Amino acid sequence: GDSVTQMEGPVTLSEEAFLTINCTYTATGYPSLFWYVQYPGEGLQLLLKATKADDKGSNKGFEATYRKETTSFHLEKGSVQVSDSAVYFCALSGGYGGSQGNLIFGKGTKLSVKP
Amino acid sequence: DAGVTQSPTHLIKTRGQQVTLRCSPKSGHDTVSWYQQALGQGPQFIFQYYEEEERQRGNFPDRFSGHQFPNYSSELNVNALLLGDSALYLCASSFGQTGRRETQYFGPGTRLLVL
Numbered sequence: 001g002d003s004v005t006q007m008e009g010p011v012t013l014s015e016e017a018f019l020t021i022n023c024t025y026t027a028t029g030y031p032s033l034f035w036y037v038q039y040p041g042e043g044l045q046l047l048l049k050a051t052k053a054d055d056k057g058s059n060k061g062f063e064a065t066y067r068k069e070t071t072s073f074h075l076e077k078g079s080v081q082v083s084d085s086a087v088y089f090c091a092l093s094g095g096y097g098g099s100q101g102n103l104i105f106g107k108g109t110k111l112s113v114k115p
Numbered sequence: 116d117a118g119v120t121q122s123p124t125h126l127i128k129t130r131g132q133q134v135t136l137r138c139s140p141k142s143g144h145d146t147v148s149w150y151q152q153a154l155g156q157g158p159q160f161i162f163q164y165y166e167e168e169e170r171q172r173g174n175f176p177d178r179f180s181g182h183q184f185p186n187y188s189s190e191l192n193v194n195a196l197l198l199g200d201s202a203l204y205l206c207a208s209s210f211g212q213t214g215r216r217e218t219q220y221f222g223p224g225t226r227l228l229v230l
Contacts, residue, residue: 004157034218043119043205044158044221089157093219101171102148103207103219105157 002027006090006106013080013113021075021109023064023090031092033057033066033073034103038087047075047088080113087111117142119208119222127228128196136191136225140208147189148219149181152203164189165211193227201229 007022025033032051036044048057053068062077073090090106120139128134140147146165150158160173164183178194187208193200203226207219 036221043121043223044207046218046220049218091157093217102160102163102173103150103158104160107157108155 002031002092002104004090004092004104004106006088006109009087009108009110011109011111013111015082015113015115016079017113019075019077019080019084019111021088021090021111023073023075023106025071025073025090025092027071027092029094031094033064034091034093035062035064035073035075036089036091036105038089038108040086044089080111082113082115085111085113119206119220121204121206121222121225123225124223125226125228127230129230130196130198132196132229133192133194134196134227136193136204136206136227137188138191138206138208138222139188140206141220144208144210144220145187146209146211146217147183147187148207148209149189149191150205150207151175152205152224154202158205161191196229198229201227203227 003026034049035047037047048059050057050066056065064075087108087110089108091103093103122137148163149161152158161175162172163170167183180192183189203224205224206222209217209219
């Protein structure tokens with residue numbers, strides 16, 4: 001079935017450091033890919049998405065490119081801030097292996113940014 | 116524009132009891148999905164409602180049931196609660212029977228503790 005694997009956390013960075021959170025997926029068909037963010041005590045917020053190969057999603061300085069050849073959707077930000085501290089989830093939807101209309105999530109990566 | 120709302124925010128129950136959680140979708144949305152997020156894990160898909168019918172279901176037992184009302188709001192019912200049902204329950208809404216391109220918007224969640 002469809003699945004998402006993302007790098008284990010926690011990740012601790014200093015303010016203004018470069019961020020990469022790796023995400024790879026397994027899916028049949030042509031899934032859409034998403035990054036969601038969850039701040040402490042809150043629900044999930046959509047950060048960015050890409051719906052086809054080579055699309056780049058971007059929002060609030062975060063970027064991720066849908067790479068079909070490497071089945072990856074890595075999240076990057078050039079300069080993180082303390083306010084970016086949160087848990088980040090990679091997800092897919094629309095594959096033929098059980099995610100046709102629902103989201104399948106990775107386990108999440110906790111990011112802590114120190115001043 | 117009201118986002119997805121859920122009630123209650125927190126709930127404490129004992130084993131064997133039954134619980135009902137409620138969700139109102141984002142304005143203009145007609146599809147509601149429910150997810151269970153155990154502590155430290157990614158959300159797991161429970162089921163999806165569209166046009167007042169359950170359209171998709173994840174790998175959850177029949178103790179988990181739901182309903183969608185004509186105004187698109189939804190309820191999640193869990194019978195015979197187990198300790199393992201303790202989790203954050205997230206509701207997500209979208210427009211149209213969700214295909215791969217539709218973004219799901221999440222509510223803040225209901226945190227259920229089973230003692």
